[in-house]
Amino acid sequence: MNVIEVKGLKKSYGQVHAVRGVDLSIPAGEIFALLGPNGAGKTTTVEILEGFRSRDAGQISILGFDPQTLGHAARQWRDRIGIVLQSAADAGDLTVVETVEHFRGYYSKPRNTDEVIAAVGLEGKTGALIRNLSGGQRRRLDVALGIIGSPELLFLDEPTTGFDPEARRAFWALIEQLRGDGTTILLTTHYLDEAEALADRVAVINNGLIVEVSTPAELGGRATSKALVSWRDGSQVKSEESDNPTSVVTRLTTQFGGEIPELSVTRPSLEDIYLKMIGGVHEQDS
Amino acid sequence: MNKIPSALNLGIRRGRLEIRQFARQRESVVFTLLFPVILLAIFGSVFKDTIAPGVTFSQYFVAGMIASGLVNTGFQALAITIPMERDVGGLKRLRGTPMPASSYFIGKAILIAVTMIIQIALLFGFGLLFFGVEMPTELSKWITFTWLVLLGSACSTALGIAFSIVPKSGRGASAVVSPIVIILQFFSGVFFVFTQLPTWMQQLAAIFPLKWLTQGMRSVFLPDSFAAQEVAKSWETGRTFLILIFWLVIGIFFSVRKFKWDRD
Numbered sequence: 229m230n231v232i233e234v235k236g237l238k239k240s241y242g243q244v245h246a247v248r249g250v251d252l253s254i255p256a257g258e259i260f261a262l263l264g265p266n267g268a269g270k271t272t273t274v275e276i277l278e279g280f281r282s283r284d285a286g287q288i289s290i291l292g293f294d295p296q297t298l299g300h301a302a303r304q305w306r307d308r309i310g311i312v313l314q315s316a317a318d319a320g321d322l323t324v325v326e327t328v329e330h331f332r333g334y335y336s337k338p339r340n341t342d343e344v345i346a347a348v349g350l351e352g353k354t355g356a357l358i359r360n361l362s363g364g365q366r367r368r369l370d371v372a373l374g375i376i377g378s379p380e381l382l383f384l385d386e387p388t389t390g391f392d393p394e395a396r397r398a399f400w401a402l403i404e405q406l407r408g409d410g411t412t413i414l415l416t417t418h419y420l421d422e423a424e425a426l427a428d429r430v431a432v433i434n435n436g437l438i439v440e441v442s443t444p445a446e447l448g449g450r451a452t453s454k455a456l457v458s459w460r461d462g463s464q465v466k467s468e469e470s471d472n473p474t475s476v477v478t479r480l481t482t483q484f485g486g487e488i489p490e491l492s493v494t495r496p497s498l499e500d501i502y503l504k505m506i507g508g509v510h511e512q513d514s
Numbered sequence: 515m516n517k518i519p520s521a522l523n524l525g526i527r528r529g530r531l532e533i534r535q536f537a538r539q540r541e542s543v544v545f546t547l548l549f550p551v552i553l554l555a556i557f558g559s560v561f562k563d564t565i566a567p568g569v570t571f572s573q574y575f576v577a578g579m580i581a582s583g584l585v586n587t588g589f590q591a592l593a594i595t596i597p598m599e600r601d602v603g604g605l606k607r608l609r610g611t612p613m614p615a616s617s618y619f620i621g622k623a624i625l626i627a628v629t630m631i632i633q634i635a636l637l638f639g640f641g642l643l644f645f646g647v648e649m650p651t652e653l654s655k656w657i658t659f660t661w662l663v664l665l666g667s668a669c670s671t672a673l674g675i676a677f678s679i680v681p682k683s684g685r686g687a688s689a690v691v692s693p694i695v696i697i698l699q700f701f702s703g704v705f706f707v708f709t710q711l712p713t714w715m716q717q718l719a720a721i722f723p724l725k726w727l728t729q730g731m732r733s734v735f736l737p738d739s740f741a742a743q744e745v746a747k748s749w750e751t752g753r754t755f756l757i758l759i760f761w762l763v764i765g766i767f768f769s770v771r772k773f774k775w776d777r778d
Contacts, residue, residue, distance in 0.1 A: 278610060280776065303518050303612040311610035318604025321538040322531070333527050334613045336518045357538075373607070 229292065231256050231381050231412040232277065237286035239272050246272040248436035250286070256380075259403065259413045261427035261444075263420070265506055269436040270416050271314075271385070277414070278311055278383055291381060307336050310379030312370050314386055320359030324350055327358060328372050335377030347405065348372045349398050363390040371399070375406065382406065384415045388422060400425055420499045430498075434506045448501035460489040524613050525620025532625035546587060547633050550579040551640045557705070558645045565707055566740055572645040576637065577731035578704035581666070583633050585695055585724050588626045588670025593677040593691040598684030600777060609775040619769060623671045630667050650734055658751065659734045665758045666727045672765025673723075679774045698724050709745060716745060723761045726754040 232254035239247040247269040254260045264270040275281045277288065279295030279302075288294055293305050319327055328345055332338040345351055348368040353361065361369065367390055374382060384403075388396045396419075403426050406413065417423055423430050424444040432439040432447070445451050457476045458467035470476045473493045480488045496504075519527075537543060554575060561571035599605050608618060641647030650656060681687035699705060701719040708716065708729070719725040732740065733749035741749050 280606070280609070303614060306610065306612040307518050309610075311607075313603060313607055313610070317602040318599055318607065319535065321535045326531075326534070330527065330531055331611065333519060334524065334611045336612075370607075377611070 230254055230289075231258075231291055232260075232414065233287075233289040234273075234277070235287045237273065237276065237288065238284045239269075239276060239281070240284055245436055247276070247283075250433070250436070250438055252431065252438070252441075254412060254414065256412050257407070257410050258428045259407055259415060259426050261415045261417060261423035261430040262433060263417065263423055263430055263502060264433035268434045268506075270433055273433065274383060274385060274414065274416055278309075279305075307377065308380045310374040310377055310382040312374035312382070312384045312387055314389075317366070321357060323355050323357055324361070324369055324372075325354040327369065328376055331373045332376050337378055338376050339378045341376070344372050344376050347375075347402050349395065364392065364395050367391065368395070368399070371402070375411075378409075379411065381412045381414070384413060384417075386417060387415070388417070388419065396422070420497070420502055424498045432502060432505050439505050444498055447498065448496075448505050450496055450498070450501045453496055453501075455493055455495050457491075457493050459491045465490070518612055521614045521616045522620065524617035526624065528613075528617055528621025529624025529628075532621045533628055536625060536629070546591070546629060547636055549586065550583045550633060550637050554579055554637065554641060554645060566736075566743060569736055569740055570646065572641070572647055573735060574707065574732070575705075576641050576645075576647050577735040578699075578728050579637060580634055580663075581702075581724060581727035581731045582695075582699050582704045583637070584630060584663070584666040584670045584727060585698070587629050587633060588667060589674040589677065590691055590695045592622060592626070592671065592674030593681065594684075594687040596675065596678035597681045597687040600678075600774060601684040605775040615770070615773060619671075619675060622675060623668060626671045626674075627664070627667045630663060634663065647735075655734045658730065661755075662727065662730045662734070662758075665755070665762065666723070666730075669723055669758050669762040669765060672762055672769055674765075675773065676765045676768035679768070679772050683777075698722055701725070702728050704728055709743060723758055726750075726757045730754045 230253045232252055234250060234252040237247055237250040238245075250269070250273055252260075262270055262274065272281065276283050277290055277295065279290075279298065282296055288296070291305065291308055293301060295305070298305055322330075324345065325341065328341050332341055342351075345354055348371050350365060350368055350372065353365060358366065358369065367387070371384075371387060374384070388399050391399060400422070403413065403415075413426075415423070415427060427444055429441060430444050430447055431441040440447060442448075454469040454471055455473040456467055456469055457473050457480075458465060459480060460466070468476055477488070477491070477493065480491070554572065557575050558572040561575075564570050565574055596605075638647075638649070642649070650659070677691065678687075681690045698719070701711070701715045702708070702722070702725040703711065703719070704724070708719075708725070711719075716725075729744065729750065732744075733751060738749075741747065744750070
């Protein structure tokens with residue numbers, strides 16, 4: 229059984245159709261990234277899956293439960309789920325360790341407080357008041373609170389916003405570690421390199437619809453798209469698109485009799501593909 | 515597999531956490547706890563008369579201060595701070611955990627009850643030492659006092675949580691809540707002798723719990739002879755109990771049904 233199963237999800241706010249029929253199937257242990265511009269229906273979709281919002285139509289099963297009709301099962305369900313929201317700036321008068329320890333008490337099978345604090349790289353800040361943390365440190369605390377209950381399913385909403393490159397790398401390593409524990413992760417992010425580094429599969433959502441679901445390497449026909457070979461010929465920069473870039477390079481090697489000036493062979497990045505996808509389906513601005 | 519902790523257990527943990535957070539906000543600790551003492555000092559110095567044989571204004575005012583302390587510390591504080599917690603995303607985060615709403619409410623109730631006990635102790639201390647306030651001697655009055663504080667504190671907590679759905683934002687909450695509390699205090703006979711207020715004011719005040727809390731506290735701190743000067747010529751203790759229970763039920767109902775965890 230899939231951890232997340234969504235069929236025909238719809239949600240409108242008055243005249244605005246935020247989500248217009250979303251389908252998702254995410255098996256256990258997968259890291260799944262949801263990409264999309266602001267206003268695409270990303271946040272609405274995720275918040276419905278998290279049980280924060282109601283829906284207008286569609287079927288949802290999250291860990292075998294419908295978040296809208298949990299009733300008395302709500303606490304058992306939440307015990308198995310971790311949520312890292314976009315921003316929270318509460319509890320400024322508590323220390324890092326007090327906060328993590330307190331949240332630990334909410335769950336039936338929590339992780340170890342010190343291990344979680346170390347995993348998010350806050351071991352030097354355990355006694356610091358939250359209001360004295362930097363933005364990036366605060367974000368790492370958010371993540372710590374999301375994983376303290378050892379969730380089977382983790383929602384991560386823009387987790388590395390405000391991180392410096394080093395902290396992002398450390399965070400990615402943490403996610404890899406969670407993958408190793410078998411945690412299913414639904415990640416929303418603006419950073420395409422992050423999706424590429426972490427996600428097994430990505431979905432692009434735009435105008436309330438899923439445009440495509442694929443692996444990062446294959447999204448938008450990326451794996452089979454033409455490579456761009458460029459080089460300098462005298463004062464001119466020349467380029468050529470090709471399905472067989474190796475033969476182009478071989479030809480150029482002969483032509484130049486050795487080293488080709490300023491040679492580069494590139495394939496479209498995930499970002500190029502993504503921008504093309506969301507640009508191509510923008511029928512209406514929301 | 516371990517069990518999820520009970521709602522009561524988590525409520526007590528939340529209560530401890532709320533107290534710890536409150537204790538670290540020094541300015542608000544000092545102000546919250548000493549506010550009734552400051553008011554007693556001001557009013558006790560201005561009004562030196564006795565309002566009835568053997569009843570000083572300070573004595574009358576202590577009853578009003580304890581009653582309105584319950585409203586300030588519970589209703590007013592919660593109706594302002596909960597929207598602030600909501601604004602910064604703290605409530606939404608809590609909602610995403612297995613902690614039930616009832617634990618959050620229990621935590622608030624514990625915070626308010628503990629704050630009230632300290633506030634009353636300070637008021638008694640200063641009242642005895644500097645303003646000649648006399649403490650009741652009969653056990654029955656202390657029994658009345660105890661249930662009034664407990665029920666009043668619970669009622670004020672529940673109504674504060676319920677009213678937290680009204681302010682749209684934390685920034686505007688104070689502007690919505692504070693005038694209501696101040697007007698209610700004037701109408702309910704906290705600052706003035708209740709029976710000297712215009713009848714329409716008395717009747718309006720009689721709908722809300724503060725008037726009854728204040729009257730109940732008068733029954734504790736004023737001699738029984740003063741009961742004849744009340745509107746009903748008696749302390750109406752039974753009716754006070756029922757009206758506070760009624761408002762407690764209203765408060766719990768709206769807190770449970772309508773509590774807002776998120777801004778939108």
